[in-house]
Amino acid sequence: MPHGVRSSKTKPISKNGDAYTPKPGVSDVVLARKTFEDIKEQGNSGKRLSNNSALISTMAKHGRISDCIDMLSYFEKQGVTTKLFADRAVFNAFCRADKFERALQVFERLSKAGPLDPWVYGWAMNAATQLDRQEVLAAIFRVLVPEYDTDVTTTDSFQVDTTYDLVYEMLQDACSRGVDLSEPALRSFATFAFKAAHSDLALTVVSISQNGNSSVSREIVEAALTSCCFDSRWSDVIRVFEDTPANLRPNLASDSLGAVMKAYARSGDEFFALELFENHKAKWGKFACNIALDVLLETDQADAALTLAKDMKRHGVKWNSRTYTAVALAYIRSGLLDEARVFLSDNAKLLQNCSYGAYRELIECYMNARGDNLTACQLIVDLIENNKEVEFSDWQDALQLADLEDKIPSHLMLTERESPVGRGFRAESSSVAHHIPLMPAEVSLALEVFDDIWNADGSGLTRNTATKLLTTMIKHKHISDCVEMVDYFKERRVLPKPFACAAAFNLLCDAKEDDLALQLFEGMLQDGMFLSGGDCIRALNVAMKLDNHELASSIGDYMKENVMHADERQAH
CATH class of the missing domain: 1.25.40 (Serine Threonine Protein Phosphatase 5, Tetratricopeptide repeat)
Known part of the structure; x- marks a missing residue:
């Protein structure tokens, strides 16, 4: 040790x-x-x-x-x-x-090499906690607090149920015995408290530091602020911040500033949270800025939220999914519905399945404020396509849309897409090989097997083989090879297993290979596979875009018979 x-x-x-x-x-x-x-x-x-x-x-x-x-x-x-x-x-x-x-x-x-930095001990204690290695925690504690001579090896020595609280109890016991703790040791415990989100431990470290001879360090304060924020202990966050020396507050990291802002906002003092944010522009970061956006939206300052979002980019603060969601809501609450719709569509991937609330709010505005049911219907399809978890009512709305397919202009269903991805990359000349990344061995082997089957006129092609080949291409996102395989398997009338077909369908949709994706889905439908509601909605969307109303009707019937009934059974 x-x-x-x-x-x-x-x-x-x-x-x-x-x-x-x-x-x-x-x-x-x-x-x-x-x-x-x-x-x-x-x-x-x-x-x-x-x-x-x-x-x-x-x-x-x-x-x-x-x-x-x-x-x-x-x-x-x-x-x-x-x-x-x-x-x-x-x-x-x-x-x-x-x-x-x-x-x-x-x-x-x-x-074994000698003394280590505090962060190393903190991270090691977290690793030992995750693995329930109590003997490692006890050994590290004795290194950090050499004066602590109690023989501690397990949680049996203390009244704790889990390894998670062992360090906290040992620290409490050491303090009760009057054992001195060095500042580096306290920083190690603070780092562990931060990594493990152990707010009680973090607050204990702050208390020891405040009662000791040395001043409280920035790292110790930050660990307490962030861990208490994680546990939603807003009053403790505010208390630690207010007890922090005034000369130390401007040096707090952006995430710690965000934790304090969130604590004041959740305690009903939204305007002080915004004042704190404005007074520390040099500490702007994603977390703090996102908290400020949330507070602005909660206080009906949507225009100010849009201004802040633009300022974030000017300050070099990158947006994340939370930022995109807040901006979408700001557009909606500013009355810029069309801008919100375009923004949600253009940034669907960046929203990362976080757009449900914004879509629902936008749909309500189009239906109630504008009376534009056609646009609202399209937005329902977009909502389901871009979010993994949807409400039962969303399925009902989507099925109503399927019944209206002949009444909705096709240009409202999907925007025009780019031309399909090019095929035949493997047939290109070797003169450009140095531009292509090294191919994983798994992919190379799968392609060799596929070529052998192709050259043997399909001999050896089974459902299991097709499934393995296709899942390999999907795993490594080899779009062109996936397209080629699906087309060949369709020609040979060999359909891979359901999970592989579903994954290939979504990959083809992402690659804008609509025709082939729809053909694959039709084969899945005809083969009697169980199709998820999300895949059905996506296929329905593609079918409408391609004016394949017959298949769209079949998908709608399947959903009514299977997806809706399954959801009803779960509801009961």
């Missing part, structure tokens, strides 16, 4: 609890992988692997977990070690990817 904790403040936890490390260019990953493959091919014994730390550090900083595992395994077999900076990077990557078992293995190696 570790020898101690470093007292230096190098690499403090950031707003995400990270130690900041600049990322290299993506080309570094390709070069590192090639170098590693060359080393293995040359049968390097490991005695001259002077750049192994740089190689694995590059992979870690890009989150290439499988590459990190491969390299670690190879280096261990060769009997070589990696430097501390590389081990820290790998530990960071494993924790981020929830590979906690591997993270603790790296931590064991790190701990």
